[in-house]
Amino acid sequence: MDRLPTIEDVARAAQVSRQTVSNVLNTPAIVKPETRKRVEVAIRKLAYRPHASARRLRMRKSSTIAIRLDPMTNGISGALLDRFLHALTEQADARGIRILLFTAADPAAEIEQIRKLRAGADVDAFVLTATFHGDPRTEWLVEHDVPFVTFGRPWGVNDMNNPKHLWVDVDGFAGMREATLHLIDAGSSRIGFVGWPSLSGTGDDRRRGWQAAVEERLFPGDGDLAALNLSVEDLLEDARDAVVALLESDERIDGLVCASDTLALGAMIAAASVGRSDLPIIGFDNSPVGQAIGLSSVDQALDEVARGALELLLGETGGDLVRRDAAAAGDTRHRLITPHLVIRQPLRLLAPDAVSIPTATKNAVGNHRNGKESQ
Numbered sequence: 001m002d003r004l005p006t007i008e009d010v011a012r013a014a015q016v017s018r019q020t021v022s023n024v025l026n027t028p029a030i031v032k033p034e035t036r037k038r039v040e041v042a043i044r045k046l047a048y049r050p051h052a053s054a055r056r057l058r059m060r061k062s063s064t065i066a067i068r069l070d071p072m073t074n075g076i077s078g079a080l081l082d083r084f085l086h087a088l089t090e091q092a093d094a095r096g097i098r099i100l101l102f103t104a105a106d107p108a109a110e111i112e113q114i115r116k117l118r119a120g121a122d123v124d125a126f127v128l129t130a131t132f133h134g135d136p137r138t139e140w141l142v143e144h145d146v147p148f149v150t151f152g153r154p155w156g157v158n159d160m161n162n163p164k165h166l167w168v169d170v171d172g173f174a175g176m177r178e179a180t181l182h183l184i185d186a187g188s189s190r191i192g193f194v195g196w197p198s199l200s201g202t203g204d205d206r207r208r209g210w211q212a213a214v215e216e217r218l219f220p221g222d223g224d225l226a227a228l229n230l231s232v233e234d235l236l237e238d239a240r241d242a243v244v245a246l247l248e249s250d251e252r253i254d255g256l257v258c259a260s261d262t263l264a265l266g267a268m269i270a271a272a273s274v275g276r277s278d279l280p281i282i283g284f285d286n287s288p289v290g291q292a293i294g295l296s297s298v299d300q301a302l303d304e305v306a307r308g309a310l311e312l313l314l315g316e317t318g319g320d321l322v323r324r325d326a327a328a329a330g331d332t333r334h335r336l337i338t339p340h341l342v343i344r345q346p347l348r349l350l351a352p353d354a355v356s357i358p359t360a361t362k363n364a365v366g367n368h369r370n371g372k373e374s375q
Contacts, residue, residue, distance in 0.1 A: 005046040013042035066100040067127040087306035095319040155201035168308035168335040175298040175339035176209030179282040188255030192228040195259040239266025255280045261290040294346040308335035
């Protein structure tokens with residue numbers, strides 16, 4: 001057959017009416033099992049695929065989920081989101097769902113884009129990234145009863161279990177605790193933490209993981225936790241300078257865990273510059289740059305994050321939105337994904353006098369945090 005098969009071709013091959021084929025495609029439960037099987041065999045044999053646009057019009061749904069494409073950044077932050085978008089798009093396609101990307105400069109502009117897409121019936125639901133305390137986007141979506149799921153927790157007590165706010169996130173506490181315990185088991189007894197300034201939901205969560213492991217196994221003295229806890233912006237240069245100062249002031253430090261691979265790479269350069277290239281350092285994100293130089297890191301399991309987001313919106317299978325009853329018992333409204341630690345042998349790329357950062361390295365790493373909370 002040179003032309004594409006039609007629903008009429010399937011009906012003739014299965015010896016049923018056109019309406020029966022339509023019922024098998026859209027409401028299979030009402031078709032007798034033996035008839036449904038005959039139609040399904042004909043569909044497979046003819047390699048028939050329903051006309052997606054016509055089906056969307058008929059079903060009054062777009063079969064489309066939209067997600068904001070964050071502004072272009074060099075390095076880790078963009079790479080992390082790219083991996084999530086790839087996983088989300090691939091898994092959505094397997095369900096017959098399209099992913100639509102849009103841009104917005106800030107939360108207010110994103111809300112306006114969402115409003116326009118929703119008003120035009122172009123999108124059934126939204127995936128949000130980079131959640132933060134007091135996020136106006138989620139408040140607007142809840143208020144206007146727009147289906148959505150966030151990659152990132154609400155980071156607020158009042159809406160943590162709101163049935164209208166579905167969320168999936170990576171357990172940063174568990175990931176950082178595992179990283180710290182690994183260093184302790186390997187013999188480290190004075191482990192520092194390099195993280196972001198407080199009021200970062202993601203950063204504070206990872207810091208608590210480090211603190212829990214240290215308190216559980218190393219029994220730090222008064223003031224030790226504060227002395228070992230660095231807070232810097234997610235810039236390679238800032239991490240390098242802070243870690244140089246820390247190592248020069250405390251020679252007993254024998255391990256570092258970091259809230260991101262950007263910070264960990266800065267820490268590696270700092271350690272090399274003071275003659276401590278063998279200092280065990282673990283990052284968070286398992287970025288391509290970190291992988292290339294053998295950095296140990298916590299992998300966020302982004303395939304599982306994407307799967308969780310789609311299952312919350314669409315159920316375990318299928319492509320239709322799940323309408324949730326706020327009073328339903330046992331109705332899971334969130335997924336907390338456990339990351340896993342990846343241990344590597346670091347490459348000896350940094351000379352002891354490597355106090356300056358090559359421009360190429362800066363461009364490769366970039367700014368991971370960029371004001372974001374969810375990754």
